[in-house]
Amino acid sequence: MSFTATKFAHPPPLPLTSTTPRSNDKPLSFSFDHSKPTNPSSSSSCSFFLASTRKLPRFNSLTKPHAQRRASSPPAAAVLLEQTTNLLITKEEGLELYKDMILGRAFEDKCAEMYYRGKMFGFVHLYNGQEAVSTGFIKLLKKEDYVVSTYRDHVHALSKGVPSRAVMSELFGKATGCCRGQGGSMHMFSKEHNLLGGFAFIGEGIPVATGAAFSSKYRREVLNQEGADQVTLAFFGDGTCNNGQFFECLNMAALWKLPIVFVVENNLWAIGMSHLRATSDPQIWKKGPAFGMPGVHVDGMDVLKVREVAKEAIQRARRGEGPTLVECETYRFRGHSLADPDELRDPAEKEHYAGRDPISALKKYILENNLATEQELKAIEKKIDEVLEDAVEFADKSPLPPRSQLLENVFADPKGFGIGPDGKYRCEDPKFTEGTAHV
Amino acid sequence: MSADPKVFLMGEEVGEYQGAYKISKGLLEKYxxxxxxxxPITEAGFSGIGVGAAYYGLRPVVEFMTFNFSMQAIDHIINSAAKSNYMSAGQISVPIVFRGPNGAAAGVGAQHSQCYASWYASCPGLKVLSPYSSEDARGLLKAAIRDPDPVVFLENELLYGESFPVSAEVLDSSFCLPIGKAKIEREGKDVTITAFSKMVGYALKAADTLAKEGISAEVINLRSIRPLDRSTINASVRKTNRLVTVEEGFPQHGVGAEICTSVIEESFGYLDAPVERIAGADVPMPYAANLERMAVPQVEDIIRAAKRACHRSVPVAAAA
Known part of the structure; x- marks a missing residue:
């Protein structure tokens, strides 16, 4: 199950910008030969990625100083990729990626606007800044493939093909939403699109995703279903990687060679907890080899690099060679949720990552390589604006869920159970599922 | 914390962030x-660490960002904390407090909106407290920390934003409340309404309205879900002869069910009307605001139930 250089037949990624020094200007950290120990001190430059240590001294009495490890960058690549001048994407691919990222960004901006206008409520976690991860991975999937997301799930849903109207309506709490208003911001589901849900608790989605991957393998190997080669992507953040469910599932996924990719969106902050203050060894990708699977670190602000890594990891899963752990170094441009005052992140850090906006970077790449004209890109942005105006109008005009819907869907059993509107226990109410959506 | 250096607070975002709901504001600076x-985000991990620390003489206060997340740690709350004193024949006590916001919040969907009172109250070895006012919060939390047993302390997110008048007695540094005693928030003679946490406020509002219509309601703030103050409840019911129980949690096997049983066992002959039980709807919490409102008890539900108990006319299809 080694992931060797020869399997990486694709041309290597080009840096999108070459002027500013970035942590990812190092080669990608493919450490697929996990029999060899890696040496964290082989690279000693203190990257910005690991720079949020300003408050660490407070902890000196309870934790051992980890300055050495924290100051180290992801180790030098086991496999060095030489740069070539080949383009990474076709025009069509470039425009598809650009469109998806613009959609993700503009959708979230619209959410913020609608939240402040009181059209949506509760916890709303926006994805701004992390678009390269969702787009880079999900756009490579087939419709049959599964996506399992977190509370920050709107954009994963959009990338997977759930229409903007359905997501927006769900956020407005309307009957036309993808879950008829019963799920909400953190719980987007779409059976049609094989979006297995937004899971609101940390680590909760990982076993579910691992189970989905298990079902693919089971269908193929036990039920002999030809073509049951679905791949599951499990998205989660840096904070989750300290949670036991993560480790338990890495073990089982590798043990059973399940077709899954564990995608860590390491945006460096779990609400107000710095990754570096929460994690003994902040290089998450290293936990892959520890469980017998490849671990990869990639610049999550660069959709083309993400796409390269994603392509191989997804193909590997589809070939039946087992799971991969991919750590995408990214950043969220807004607070944890719209309720987060976001007081703990250093403005300099925010500014640094704002300068590495993944959408601007892709745009630059497309224009510099003459894949499309400025007008073509503008046309996409305009189109997305129209799509979102339409989605908002649709959501706004959609009806609220009717009172009768309150007691529906509690059980799949059409006889129904539970306590009915009359306060009586109803287990044989024939009208119980009347009006239930067929999802 | 100032009285006992063995007391410490642990949880997600309790320090530098000053608490996800700013409840631990200033504590990091002070202590x-x-x-x-x-x-880190490791409920099972840090709850277990807290229990372990309590085994060996410390007094941890473990904060869950919300009690919904306590489900990831429920093994430690029940198996490690609640049962240890019994299993060790009294050798190992576990003086720990698990605290955080509980109950229905607003617009956050099914996984973040749920009342755990009856879950934890069904488990021997745990004490379960649920404050309503500032007085309750101060007095009960101090009692919980001083208590030698594991205490589940259920606060309410929506009450964090409310202010309550407090007396000088409450502000006194020696102020503390007994565990297992309910408080009669308002005296009345026609119907008893039991409630805890946010529902106490609703019950008091309902009592105001009922008073205008000539019904005198007695409102009991349970404060302690386990041990349950059965004597206060029964004494009140023997006086008013009618009972309405109110809770946000699910109806089946709920706190109201337990209160109802207690009254039927001890004061059946005193009841002039069937016990009315107001609870959350028997469904996972929906996101849509209009459905969400229907899924949790409202003041008007309490009023209707109280009137029904007092044999006043009410419209049909009033429950839920």
Whole structure:
């Protein structure tokens, strides 16, 4: 199950910008030969990625100083990729990626606007800044493939093909939403699109995703279903990687060679907890080899690099060679949720990552390589604006869920159970599922 | 914390962030990072660590960002904390407090909106407290921390934003409340309404309205879900002869069910009307605001139930 250089037949990624020094200007950290120990001190430059240590001294009495490890960058690549001048994407691919990222960004901006206008409520976690991860991975999937997301799930849903109207309506709490208003911001589901849900608790989605991957393998190997080669992507953040469910599932996924990719969106902050203050060894990708699977670190602000890594990891899963752990170094441009005052992140850090906006970077790449004209890109942005105006109008005009819907869907059993509107226990109410959506 | 150096607070975002709901504001500055510990997102891990620390003489206060997340740690709350004193024949006591917001919040969907009172109250070895006012919060939390047993302390997110008048007695540093005693928030003679946490406020509002219509309601703030103050409840019912129980949690096997049983066992002959039980709807919490409102008890539901108990006319299809 080694992931060797020869399997990486694709041309290597080009840096999108070459002027500013970035942590990812190092080669990608493919450490697929996990029999060899890696040496964290082989690279000693203190990257910005690991720079949020300003408050660490407070902890000196309870934790051992980890300055050495924290100051180290992801180790030098086991496999060095030489740069070539080949383009990474076709025009069509470039425009598809650009469109998806613009959609993700503009959708979230619209959410913020609608939240402040009181059209949506509760916890709303926006994805701004992390678009390269969702787009880079999900756009490579087939419709049959599964996506399992977190509370920050709107954009994963959009990338997977759930229409903007359905997501927006769900956020407005309307009957036309993808879950008829019963799920909400953190719980987007779409059976049609094989979006297995937004899971609101940390680590909760990982076993579910691992189970989905298990079902693919089971269908193929036990039920002999030809073509049951679905791949599951499990998205989660840096904070989750300290949670036991993560480790338990890495073990089982590798043990059973399940077709899954564990995608860590390491945006460096779990609400107000710095990754570096929460994690003994902040290089998450290293936990892959520890469980017998490849671990990869990639610049999550660069959709083309993400796409390269994603392509191989997804193909590997589809070939039946087992799971991969991919750590995408990214950043969220807004607070944890719209309720987060976001007081703990250093403005300099925010500014640094704002300068590495993944959408601007892709745009630059497309224009510099003459894949499309400025007008073509503008046309996409305009189109997305129209799509979102339409989605908002649709959501706004959609009806609220009717009172009768309150007691529906509690059980799949059409006889129904539970306590009915009359306060009586109803287990044989024939009208119980009347009006239930067929999802 | 100032009285006992063995007391420390641990949980997610309790330190530098000053608490996800700013409940631990200023504590890090006052007591330092050794006693106000920011943990990674590892409920099972840090709850277990807290229990272990309590086995060996410390008095941890473990904060769950919300009690919904306590489900990831429920093994430690029940198996490690609640049962140890019994299993060790009294050798190992577990003086720990698990605290955080509980109950229905607003617009956050099914996984973040749920009342755990009856869950934890069904488990021997645990004490379960649920404050309503500032007085309750101060007095009960101090009692919980001083208590030698594991205490589940259920606060309410929506009450964090409410202010309550407090007396000088409450502000006194020696102020503390007994565990297992309910408080009669309002005296009345026609119907008893039991409630805890946010529902106490609703019950008081309902009582105001009922008073205008000539019904005198007695409102009991349970404060302690386990041990349950059965004597206060029964004494009140023997006086008013009618009972309405109110809770946000699910109806089946709920706190109201237990209160109802207690009254039927001890005061059946005193009841002039069937016990009315107001609870959350028997469904996972929906996101849509209009459905969400229907899924949790409202003041008007309490009013209707109280009137029904007093044999006043009410419209049909009033429950839920």
């Amino acid at each position: 330092g990072p050794e006693r106000v510990l920011d943990t």
